[in-house]
Amino acid sequence: MKLWPQKRWKQILLIALLVVVIVFASVSAYVFFAIGNDVVTEVVVMNEEANETALVLYHPGLSSFAHDVAYAFADGLVSSGWRVEIATPSSEAPTDASEYGL
Incomplete structure (x- = not known):
């Protein structure tokens, strides 16, 4: 053969x-x-003076789509009066979820 x-x-x-x-x-x-x-980024805090806090986690892909969606969602939360922390799931991300309302 x-x-x-x-x-x-x-x-x-x-x-x-x-x-x-x-x-x-x-x-x-x-x-x-x-x-x-694993993508490590710093935690970005938006609207620091608000009372309620939301944590937005996103995993960046090959394009900026996930980043853009996460920041657009965070902008919506900020306009509603939320304090927003944005990070990627990594060793630098916050681990205590009890301090977040959303």
């Missing part, structure tokens, strides 16, 4: 398929590594 095809068009097709598989595997490995990484 021969693994390498004899016809030229089959060789080209096999090489193209192998290239596609290698590229797909490389891109998938990069995406899974980038998304699964």
Whole structure:
């Protein structure tokens, strides 16, 4: 049984398929590594003088979408009179949830 095809068009097709598989595997490995990484950011406090406190946690992805949504949500809470702390889930994030109302 021969693994390498004899016809030229089959060789080209096999090489193209192998290239596609290698590229797909490389891109998938990069995406899974980038998304699964622990991202440490400082805790950002908005509207410090408010009485009620909300904690907004977000995990940044490959684009700024999660960051933009978290900050838009926080802006809405600030306009409603909340003190908002924004962070990513990491070792720097607050761990005592009892001090937050939301």
